[in-house]
Amino acid sequence: MPAAAEKPTVTPATDSIRFFDAQFQRQVLASDLKLNPFEEQALPYLHGRVLDYGCGLGNLAIAAARQGCSVVALDASRTAIEHLRQAAQAEALPIQASEADLRTHAVHEDFDAVVCIGLLMFFDCPTAFAQLRNLQAHVRPGGVAVINVLVDGTTYMDMFDPSAHCLFARDELPKRFGGWEILRCDFQDFPAPGEKVKAFVTIVARNPGERGAA
């Protein structure tokens, strides 16, 4: 299936969306398109029908499609979505890439794998938690969720919209995946400009079935 040529929706830009759109423009120009460490960790768990919620440049979507997945990839960055559509089209990969405001987006389909790397902390906490529940509800029984967020201990804040962001408590994701089979849960700190720190948690969890999400 070729990349969808949907009409872009208009997303009210936040500081975070502008920050990443500018970064993606530089990365596309420099052909800086490698998987980040969290995407590397996620890739082996992806199979079947995959949702990449906040896909950025789509490097993970492309890698997953190359290994046989069909991917729905969503992000608010027009630069990223246009790049991903072109890349998918060039290789005839089954990736449906669309611009969307993921604070309010409703998912209408169930997936074998739902990935959300580095997105939810850019929403206010009630929105982040509501969208996490929304994603959990659309993982098929036996399917996996891969969720990565910034946690308490992060001191680099330049990419945040001051009026709306959510640094997760360190135990927030494990708690919210109570009842799921936790395949891995990794805490990783990375140095950031100005001797600051970005502290992440990444959880990979399997939906055990009818018992479902907490």
Ligand SMILES: C[S@@+](CC[C@H](N)C(=O)[O-])C[C@H]1O[C@@H](n2cnc3c(N)ncnc32)[C@H](O)[C@@H]1O
């Ligand atoms: C840290 S990047 C992560 C991108 C990708 N998952 C990765 O691992 O490279 C954060 C992403 O969130 C997107 N984003 C931020 N706010 C958004 C919103 N309200 N709706 C949709 N995407 C948003 C940005 O455009 C950016 O692609």
